[in-house]
Amino acid sequence: MIVLDTNVISELQGRTHSERILNWLDAHDVESLFLTTIAVAERRYGLERLDDGRRKATLTSDFKRIESEFAGRILGFSLSAANRYGLLGAQLRKARRPMETKDAMIAAICLANGATLATRNTRDFEGLDLKLLNPFEDG
Secondary structure, rough: OOEEHHHHHOOOOOOOOOOOHHHHOOOOOOOEEEHHHHHHHHHHHHHHHHOOOOOOOHHHHHHHHHHOOOOOOOOOHHHHHHHHHHHHHHHHHHHOOOOOOOHHHHHHHHHOOOEEEOOOHHHOOOOOOEEEEEOOOOO
């Protein structure tokens, strides 16, 4: 199971798509790829901040398509993830290592589901006992 971080999803929207990301996605069984409700919220927030117009309409349409394609494969913030988040948050605080709440929630969802996180920002998640891969660099 591979969870796509928000920055990977963003590459699937708009007129130009990263060939590297498209090739990387094609190399994986679609049923092994998942989103999180946190990433969906991040993308929705970004879309709603845009001014009304063609660009917003296109990106919103693209995102609705992505949501539809991932139907049944969008992981929520479950009780297990909430407990992981609490443990993770406490560990990070003790280590004096700040982490954005949304990133910690995505990490907790991955940890609760035994999933690998595909992200461009691997450095933000290092040291969390979380399996990571960077589809922007990895073959």
